[in-house]
Amino acid sequence: MLSRVAENIYWMGRHLERAENTARLVSVTGQVLLDQPGNGKEQGWRRLVTITGCDAEFAKTGEQAGEEGVTRFLLVVADNPSSLIASIAYARENLRTMRDIFPQELWEGINDLSLFLREDGESGIAAAHRHDFLGEVIGRCQTLMGMLVGTLSRGPAFDFFSMGQHMERADMCTRILDVDVAAGLPLVGMDSLWLNLLRSVSGEPMYRRHVNPRISAVDVVTFLLRDRRFPRAFQFCLLEVERCLETLDHNALSIQLLKRTERRVDTQDVAVLIETGPGMFMDELQQALQKLHEIITATYF
Numbered sequence: 001m002l003s004r005v006a007e008n009i010y011w012m013g014r015h016l017e018r019a020e021n022t023a024r025l026v027s028v029t030g031q032v033l034l035d036q037p038g039n040g041k042e043q044g045w046r047r048l049v050t051i052t053g054c055d056a057e058f059a060k061t062g063e064q065a066g067e068e069g070v071t072r073f074l075l076v077v078a079d080n081p082s083s084l085i086a087s088i089a090y091a092r093e094n095l096r097t098m099r100d101i102f103p104q105e106l107w108e109g110i111n112d113l114s115l116f117l118r119e120d121g122e123s124g125i126a127a128a129h130r131h132d133f134l135g136e137v138i139g140r141c142q143t144l145m146g147m148l149v150g151t152l153s154r155g156p157a158f159d160f161f162s163m164g165q166h167m168e169r170a171d172m173c174t175r176i177l178d179v180d181v182a183a184g185l186p187l188v189g190m191d192s193l194w195l196n197l198l199r200s201v202s203g204e205p206m207y208r209r210h211v212n213p214r215i216s217a218v219d220v221v222t223f224l225l226r227d228r229r230f231p232r233a234f235q236f237c238l239l240e241v242e243r244c245l246e247t248l249d250h251n252a253l254s255i256q257l258l259k260r261t262e263r264r265v266d267t268q269d270v271a272v273l274i275e276t277g278p279g280m281f282m283d284e285l286q287q288a289l290q291k292l293h294e295i296i297t298a299t300y301f
Contacts, residue, residue, distance in 0.1 A: 001156045007301040008094040009157055013164025015091035020141035021172045022074055022084050025051065027134040028199045030127065032192065045070040051175045052082045068125060076121040084137065085117045103151045106144060113140045159244040163296070170237035171289050173224060176200050178282035194220040201232040222270045234285070238262055254295045261288045
């Protein structure tokens with residue numbers, strides 16, 4: 001496989017995953033903040049800009065960090081590279097150059113989603129229509145990714161897509177834990193904080209079924225960091241990236257870094273992490289992911 005093609009596939013996986021994550025975060029935040037007072041709502045919406053790492057880009061817009069300004073920025077502002085509409089546009093462009101590798105239905109589906117966002121994206125800004133709009137987006141993203149899982153032969157194309165997808169998931173997991181736990185979400189009760197963390201990754205049902213029917217801070221953070229069965233947990237994502245890399249040549253450096261990061265997560269005292277704040281530890285994990293991305297880029301792209 002040409003390095004250029006491998007890179008496009010990897011980034012298509014990242015952009016599709018980023019689009020779904022953004023839609024999910026905005027939807028969950030809107031539900032959580034329905035009954036909060038004005039100042040609490042502003043803090044809640046502002047947190048989304050920080051999670052996506054777009055503070056500098058948002059500041060340039062001159063918008064207020066309230067519900068309308070943040071949702072518009074995250075959903076339909078094409079100049080924001082992490083916005084919903086930009087992520088799908090990037091994924092579509094990645095796919096356009098290699099349509100012969102993937103099922104025709106994938107190209108049609110991503111085109112339909114791109115048109116839907118351009119024509120109806122503004123409806124996601126209004127609170128009255130946002131939940132239905134974002135539900136539609138999440139459903140379409142899951143359909144596209146399910147189409148790939150169900151129809152693409154296992155080989156380099158699938159592995160590079162899955163690698164990009166799970167790198168993005170792992171990064172988002174650390175960002176959510178960093179911002180939400182550090183902030184403590186003072187606008188809601190602590191049980192709501194942990195419940196919101198789970199809902200941000202659609203993890204509540206699996207947590208209650210496999211970990212604890214009750215909400216526990218240590219159990220929630222442990223689940224999101226270490227669970228090896230839940231697809232959006234940090235360790236699960238690392239293991240999937242590792243599985244993909246094991247099928248490729250020249251993987252020694254990247255797998256060595258993955259193993260070291262996995263051990264670091266397994267040995268971290270979660271109770272101490274919650275008590276002292278997760279900032280430094282999450283920064284460490286994000287730096288490891290960035291280093292891994294740089295090794296993958298230098299080796300394969």
